[in-house]
Amino acid sequence: xxxxxxxxxxxxxxxxxxxxxxxxxxxxxxxxxxxxxxxxxxxxxxxxxxxxxxxxxxxxxxxxxxxxxxxxxxxxxxxxxxxxxxxxxxxxxxxxxxxxxxxxxxxxxxxxxxxxxxxxxxxxxxxxxxxxxxxxxxxxxxxxxxxxxxxxxxxxxxxxxxxxxxxxxxxxxxxxxxxxxxxxxxxxxxxxxxxxxxxxxxxxxxxxxxxxxxxxxxxxxxxxxxxxxxxxxxxxxxxxxxxxxxxxxxxxxxxxxxxxxxxxxxxxxxxxxxxxxxxxxxxxxxxxxxxxxxxxxxxxxxxxxxxxxxxxxxxxxxxxxxxxxxxxxxxxxxxxxxxxxxxxxxxxxxxxxxxxxxxxxxxxxxxxxxxxxxxxxxxxxxxxxxxxxxxxxxxxxxxxxxxxxxxxxxxxxxxxxx
Amino acid sequence: xxxxxxxxxxxxxxxxxxxxxxxxxxxxxxxxxxxxxxxxxxxxxxxxxxxxxxxxxxxxxxxxxxxxxxxxxxxxxxxxxxxxxxxxxxxxxxxxxxxxxxxxxxxxxxxxxxxxxxxxxxxxxxxxxxxxxxxxxxxxxxxxxxxxxxxxxxxxxxxxxxxxxxxxxxxxxxxxxxxxxxxxxxxxxxxxxxxxxxxxxxxxxxxxxxxxxxxxxxxxxxxxxxxxxxxxxxxxxxxxxxxxxxxxxxxxxxxxxxxxxxxxxxxxxxxxxxxxxxxxxxxxxxxxxxxxxxxxxxxxxxxxxxxxxxxxxxxxxxxxxxxx
Numbered sequence: 181x182x183x184x185x186x187x188x189x190x191x192x193x194x195x196x197x198x199x200x201x202x203x204x205x206x207x208x209x210x211x212x213x214x215x216x217x218x219x220x221x222x223x224x225x226x227x228x229x230x231x232x233x234x235x236x237x238x239x240x241x242x243x244x245x246x247x248x249x250x251x252x253x254x255x256x257x258x259x260x261x262x263x264x265x266x267x268x269x270x271x272x273x274x275x276x277x278x279x280x281x282x283x284x285x286x287x288x289x290x291x292x293x294x295x296x297x298x299x300x301x302x303x304x305x306x307x308x309x310x311x312x313x314x315x316x317x318x319x320x321x322x323x324x325x326x327x328x329x330x331x332x333x334x335x336x337x338x339x340x341x342x343x344x345x346x347x348x349x350x351x352x353x354x355x356x357x358x359x360x361x362x363x364x365x366x367x368x369x370x371x372x373x374x375x376x377x378x379x380x381x382x383x384x385x386x387x388x389x390x391x392x393x394x395x396x397x398x399x400x401x402x403x404x405x406x407x408x409x410x411x412x413x414x415x416x417x418x419x420x421x422x423x424x425x426x427x428x429x430x431x432x433x434x435x436x437x438x439x440x441x442x443x444x445x446x447x448x449x450x451x452x453x454x455x456x457x458x459x460x461x462x463x464x465x466x467x468x469x470x471x472x473x474x475x476x477x478x479x480x481x482x483x484x485x486x487x488x489x490x491x492x493x494x495x496x497x498x499x500x501x502x503x504x505x506x507x508x509x510x511x512x513x514x515x516x517x518x519x520x521x522x523x524x525x526x527x528x529x530x531x532x533x534x535x536x537x538x539x540x541x542x543x544x545x546x547x548x549x550x551x552x553x554x555x556x557x558x559x560x561x562x563x564x565x566x567x568x569x570x571x572x573x574x575x576x577x578x579x580x581x582x583x584x585x586x587x588x589x590x591x592x593x594x595x596x597x598x
Numbered sequence: 599x600x601x602x603x604x605x606x607x608x609x610x611x612x613x614x615x616x617x618x619x620x621x622x623x624x625x626x627x628x629x630x631x632x633x634x635x636x637x638x639x640x641x642x643x644x645x646x647x648x649x650x651x652x653x654x655x656x657x658x659x660x661x662x663x664x665x666x667x668x669x670x671x672x673x674x675x676x677x678x679x680x681x682x683x684x685x686x687x688x689x690x691x692x693x694x695x696x697x698x699x700x701x702x703x704x705x706x707x708x709x710x711x712x713x714x715x716x717x718x719x720x721x722x723x724x725x726x727x728x729x730x731x732x733x734x735x736x737x738x739x740x741x742x743x744x745x746x747x748x749x750x751x752x753x754x755x756x757x758x759x760x761x762x763x764x765x766x767x768x769x770x771x772x773x774x775x776x777x778x779x780x781x782x783x784x785x786x787x788x789x790x791x792x793x794x795x796x797x798x799x800x801x802x803x804x805x806x807x808x809x810x811x812x813x814x815x816x817x818x819x820x821x822x823x824x825x826x827x828x829x830x831x832x833x834x835x836x837x838x839x840x841x842x843x844x845x846x847x848x849x850x851x852x853x854x855x856x857x858x859x860x861x862x863x864x865x866x867x868x869x870x871x872x873x874x875x876x877x878x879x880x881x882x883x884x885x886x887x888x889x890x891x892x893x894x895x896x897x898x899x900x901x902x903x904x905x906x907x908x909x910x911x912x913x914x915x916x917x918x919x920x921x922x
Contacts (some may be wrong), residue, residue, distance in 0.1 A: 269809060269814070271809070273862060274809070
């Protein structure tokens with residue numbers, strides 16, 4: 181692989197603003213597909229605009245195949261670098277063929293008509309983007325996805341070595357997004373280096389080979405997607421918590437924003453006794469309301485356990501598919517020591533998790549406020565032949581609070597929510 | 599093909615317009631343009647010294663205004679821009695008023711010369727005022743044009759107020775018309791027009807790329823600001839020269855390119871020549887109408903174009919609104 185694009189010590193500022201780009205440098209090899217990710221205002225578009233030559237270079241160097249941007253005329257650079265923008269032009273009533281032919285502008289001399297090689301380049305560009313079908317149709321009649329494909333064809337008609345994309349899929353629905361991304365991926369095989377800004381992290385994870393993180397105008401990370409793109413680094417970059425997993429079909433990394441919008445912590449600790457995945461909505465709601473949580477006892481591989489682990493909550497675990505033991509009970513007492521409230525979430529009761537009711541009893545005796553949902557008293561949930569029900573009623577007699585829904589709990593907390 | 603048809607149309611209407619008029623000079627007489635032997639000397643004078651130059655001039659002015667309108671609409675990507683957006687009309691009017699009232703006499707072309715001078719100065723002033731950084735934003739240009747226009751209009755009104763017996767001359771001038779114009783005026787317009795057309799024809803591809811937005815245009819290697827500067831320079835000289843010989847004639851520059859666009863001619867390589875030819879034909883026919891419809895009284899052609907143009911403009915506005 182040969183070095184294709186070299187960016188060195190690139191800095192840029194608009195008039196009367198702070199630096200938008202700060203000492204950006206990276207090197208791309210020929211035929212790579214690189215995605216740029218960064219929060220708004222991180223300088224992504226500015227970087228692309230500098231590379232495309234539509235913004236004047238201030239500090240730093242840009243070399244493409246060894247040729248310096250500063251030593252190229254506008255037209256020379258446009259013969260080698262093309263850019264596709266997010267915006268799709270509105271008032272164009274020309275046939276698509278004419279629109280794509282505009283991409284030949286940097287190759288044409290004044291007064292001269294297009295030559296055979298220009299026509300060939302246009303034909304190729306329209307073939308690759310699958311737009312040949314509507315060559316004669318009016319640009320304004322096309323759908324958004326088709327228009328963007330024509331705009332890509334227009335860029336390709338420039339026969340660029342480097343194709344830049346500034347959020348080209350933002351205005352497109354999911355089907356057309358994928359269509360555009362597939363076209364771009366196919367272009368790599370033609371030896372065209374592609375550098376694109378995409379607002380969707382999974383688009384990058386799925387389609388790009390390399391990723392470049394940009395934050396406040398500096399490169400925060402650059403390298404192969406599999407190595408550089410992790411949930412942790414994305415969280416650091418975008419200030420949104422991401423859960424990393426694997427795309428079930430492509431086996432590439434896949435990220436889910438957790439979107440836990442939290443109220444400021446209210447300094448109230450709640451211990452959750454749950455299991456079987458029933459605790460997940462309660463955890464989410466309580467975290468959103470700013471409570472501090474601990475969870476247990478739960479078996480490993482239980483959905484509640486997995487969810488709590490992902491959220492990095494303190495969890496007391498028992499081995500998979502095993503009845504809870506004395507050790508776990510002690511650890512649970514320990515972890516719940518600072519809790520102001522203990523919530524027993526409605527779940528199924530079997531001999532394996534019966535010890536959780538014992539835990540509730542102990543905590544009640546220790547003077548904690550223990551709350552039970554009325555739903556829990558439903559005998560249908562009892563798979564112990566009445567033992568769980570007996571213990572639940574016992575708890576009720578000993579002074580455990582019984583509530584109908586979580587809102588009831590919120591209204592008893594000091595500094596009530598509603 | 600279509601260009602050819604329009605060229606034929608242009609010649610046909612010139613021939614028609616030359617033929618129409620006072621007296622016994624009927625259509626077939628203008629055929630004598632090609633064999634002048636059969637004419638008496640009076641007939642010869644009327645055809646060649648009076649009617650033909652007027653026909654040619656109205657064609658050139660109409661074409662010039664329309665092509666400039668098309669170019670400006672292309673530069674600003676706005677179909678509601680007309681050639682007077684640069685404030686040329688009020689500048690020219692002020693120049694004319696000053697020439698008429700001051701009684702300066704520098705030959706037959708005194709009034710047009712003053713008008714041209716002031717028109718050019720005004721458009722440069724407006725352009726200068728609207729430069730922000732290195733760019734010329736449309737809103738700023740429009741506002742600068744309007745502000746300068748109002749300022750100059752005040753002086754025009756003042757001029758009219760103190761004009762006394764010259765008032766009708768001033769008023770006539772601002773209405774726009776071609777009476778009494780001859781080959782001298784044609785000679786005055788021609789160099790600016792041909793120079794301007796040459797410059798415009800150099801930049802048709804660039805104007806096409808503007809359709810895709812300025813960013814795209816820049817990324818294709820177009821030096822956008824330089825192109826705009828040249829185009830505006832050419833446009834202001836052409837419009838100034840047109841206005842200086844004809845007075846203020848509205849709507850040709852706005853209407854003609856817009857109709858062509860409605861018919862689907864967006865490619866400036868066709869739009870500009872088509873605008874020139876059809877703008878010429880439209881103004882030529884309007885002028886023919888103006889001098890024959892109320893015969894023997896002659897209407898200022900500016901009145902004819904405005905009466906026909908304003909309803910169309912309103913229609914455009916309504917249509918535009920519906921699209922929004």
